Amino acid sequence: MGLDIRWPIGFMFSLVGLLLVIYGAATNSDVEMYRRSLGANINIIWGIVLLLFGAGMLLGAVLGRKNPPKS
Amino acid sequence: MQPIHLAWIDYTILIAYTVFVIGIGFALKRYMKTSSDFLTSGRSIPTWVTGLAFMAANLGALELVGMAASGAKYGIATAHFYWVGAIPAMVFLAVFMMPFYYGSKARSVPEYLKMRFDERVRALNSISFAVMTVFASGISMNALAKLLHQLLGWPYDASLWICSAIVLLYVLKGGLTSAIYTEVLQFFMIVLGFAPLAYLEMKDIGGWDMLKSRLVEVAAHPAAAGLIDKGGKTYPPDAWTHAWSPLLAGPAANPMGVGWFPMVFGLGFVLSFGYWCCNFLVVQRAMAAKNMTAARRTPLIAAVPKMLFPALVILPGMVAAALAVTHQDGYRLPPKPLDAAIYQKMLPAVAQATADGKEGDAALQAVNTALGEDDAKTYKLNAGKIAAIVADNKKAPLSEDSLKSRLQDAVGETDYDGVILSLVKRYCPSGILGLALTGLLASFMSGMAGNVTAFNTIWTYDLYQAYIAPNKSDEHYAWMGRAVTIAGILLSIVCAYLVSQWSNAMDIIQLVFGFVNAPLFATFLLGMFWKRTTSTGAFLGLLGGTATSALFHALSNAAGNNLGIKGGYLWTFMHKGITDLPQCLIFPSDMAQNFWLAVFAFTACLALTAVISLATRRTKSDEELKGLVYSLTPKLKEEGQSWILKPAVLGTLLLICCVIMNIIFW
Structure with a gap:
């Protein structure tokens, strides 16, 4: 099927990861809120994880376009 | 439960997800030409995609909510649904059954039955299956709408219609391909949305060994952890932390009340093989694969995440029980929510009891009388807490809001389906909160889309084309596939209301x-x-x-x-x-x-x-x-594949891993 699903997955998680990192950085001083996540700024940490995951998917999609699978 | 407040970031994540799933539907629209494109994906989807969709379509069926509930109720033995139930059946499907489904060129499971037997068997299977899918998606949408209402304070009707409309949009545009593609996105959304929760709760409780020692306490006093439906029973210390030894000790020694034979034969063999190998909802994903090899690998690929999923869905429930037994930081398993009609009965009763100066058990009796026998039994109010409310109310009248929240707290019956959300509320700050809620929403939507796509195929090919209007043009069936998608979603909504009313x-x-x-x-x-x-x-x-x-x-x-x-x-x-x-x-x-x-x-x-x-x-x-x-x-020729990639070899490896899992948690 013409659409490589790695594109939308990659874009969506990169976007959400980026949003989480920005939001995490902006709220870093909010000690009260991060008490819930046991003092860690989980937004920044997990935002980075999501960014990496999204980037990996996009990379896969780029490589997939260069070497189309033989079928 | 008090509604959770969402920040802008949470809404943004929810909206981003919605935009992407609908976007996938629209992007696929131009590939939908024939009825086969729409209903069976024209058998063209890559293996890893069908594999993850195979797993995600089943995920929707209340899995996140239900498995966490069982984790609290039954402990690690809940994993039998995975390690005894799902994995062997998935391997069997890949190795033995897929060649017949895929090789016969049947478009659905009932169609295979027609080829193998006759029209009677097909009609029996397709009618019962069509009815079941509609009800299943109705039940799941009702649960979702109820959840959004309780959790976020969104109106029930709006939640139900909007979520259904989103599913309708992307399924209608991109058909089965769209459902499968979004299921993959949803799969990642669920995993990545709930992984931080699993990490945080394990960190909070102090690691696996700490969890185990707390669960020994749960086994000794289930009622202290809020598992009051176990009555005053106690269990051997390993009841929550071991999967097999409590089963072997007999039904009385484990909280499931099940012996090893019904577990292995009833669940592991009959029910699981019946579901994973014969249910078109899941089999349809493998049948959409691009060739026989891909079709046979689909369930094997799905088996890998399936085997690890207990860490994501069962563990939270176990942690919840462990937190509740020592009331760590005031945590308790969520009480069964009270609704407006119940408050209407309770509030005047409390006022009356205050005026009459009722004390101790007399206060509880007064409130229970107002509730009536059935409701009193349902909610199992705590006598001490009710007496305290009445006493405090006598000292200085409590505001209605504080009365309501204290009454809610006095409810003794546990709402197991609320366990996972109580943890989300406890551990997730805004941001991650939006991500987890989106994951939850994704699980319900993938379930509904799975049911709807199975329903429209069965209806169009096995009922409409077979019995009502044979020999029509393909455009006609493609049109029917779309029309019945809308009808299926409307029927699901009707079922959701039916279930919620009665x-x-x-x-x-x-x-x-x-x-x-x-x-x-x-x-x-x-x-x-x-x-x-x-x-x-x-x-x-x-x-x-x-x-x-x-x-x-x-x-x-x-x-x-x-x-x-x-x-x-x-x-x-x-x-x-x-x-x-x-x-x-x-x-x-x-x-x-x-x-x-x-x-x-x-x-x-x-x-x-x-x-x-x-x-x-x-x-x-x-x-x-x-x-x-x-x-x-x-015999299928498997030349051109290295031996390690043959389904039988992969399947054996998976089964060995599965046995190891069972031994680790023996």
Whole structure:
């Protein structure tokens, strides 16, 4: 099927990861809120994880376009 | 439960997700030309995609919510649904059954039944399946809308219609391909949305060893952790932390109330194989793969995340029970939510009790009288807390809001389905909160989309084309596929309202699912592996198996249940006023009753099919059954694949991993 699903997955998680990192950085001083996540700024940490995951998917999609699978 | 406040970031994540799933539907629209593109994806999807979709389509069925609930109730033994239930069945599907489904060029499971047997078996299977998918998606959407209402304070009707509309949009645009593609996105959303929660709660409780020592306390005093439906019972120390040793010690030694035989044979063999190998909802994902090799690898790929999923879905429930037993930072398992109608009865009763100066148990009695017998039994109010509310209210009148929240806290009955959300609320700051909620939403939507795409294929090919309007043009069937997608979603909404209005409806529907599913695998097993099985044998065997399960249920009951909808109602018909059954017909728990029912239904179907087949004449020749029956099908050539990638080898590896998992948590 013409659409490589790695594109939308990659874009969506990169976007959400980026949003989480920005939001995490902006709220870093909010000690009260991060008490819930046991003092860690989980937004920044997990935002980075999501960014990496999204980037990996996009990379896969780029490589997939260069070497189309033989079928 | 107080509604959770969402920040802008949470809404942004929710909206981003919605935009992407709808976007996928629109992006795929231009590829949807024939009915086959729309309903069966034209058999063109990559393996890893069908693999993850295979897993995600099943995920929707209340898995996140339900498995966390069971984790709290039963501990690590819940993992049997994965390591005994799902994995062996998925391997069996890949190695033995997929060649017939895919190789026969059938477009659906009922169509395979028509090729192997005849129209009667197909009609029986497709009608029961079509009804089931509609109800299943209705139940799941009702649960979602209720959840959004309780959790976020969104109106029930709006939640129901909007979520259904989103699913409708992307399924209508991109058909099965769209459902499968979004299921993959949803799969990652669920995993990545809930992984931080699993990490945070494990960190909070202090690691696995700490969790185990707390769960030993839970086993000693289940009621202290809020598991009050266990009554005053106590269990051996390993009941929550070991999967097998409590089962081997007998039904009384484990909170599931199940012995090893019904677990292994009833769940592991009959129910799981019936679901994973014969249910079109999941099999459809593998049938959409691009070739036979890909189709056979689909369930094997799905088995890998499936094996690890307990860490994500069961562990939270276990942590919740462990947190609740010591009330760490004031945590308790969420109480059953009170609704407006109940408050209407309670508030005046509290006011009256205050005015009358009721103290101690008298205060509880006053409130329970106002509630009526049934509601009092449902909510199991805590006497001490009610007395304290009345006493404080006498000192200085409490505001309505504080009265309500304290009354809610006084509810003793646990709302197990709320366990996962109580943890989300406890550990997730804004941001991650939005991500987790989106994951939850994704799981419900993938479930609905899965049901709807299975429903539209069965309706269009197995009912409409087969019996109502054969020999129409392909455009006509493509149009019908779309029309019935809309109809399917509307019917699901109707079912959601039915279930929400009449709570017994849910119990009845789930019972009927059980009756239909339990014998199914026997028919497939005989059909695929014994060429002597005749159409009449299969048809009557299947009917007989279903009737056996209904009869079994009507005659037996589980300990602690009243005779009636939960079982044993036939006795009340025969002897008015009977309240108890002979001991041999009472099972230690609902689950044990259910597993034994499966054992009997399967055996009855197998025996009936075999006997009737031997007594009737075959209607299909060996030539006609080629590609449909094991012994008449030439062995698949697997050349060009390295030996390690052969399904049988991969399947064996998976089973070995599965055995190791079982041993680790023995």
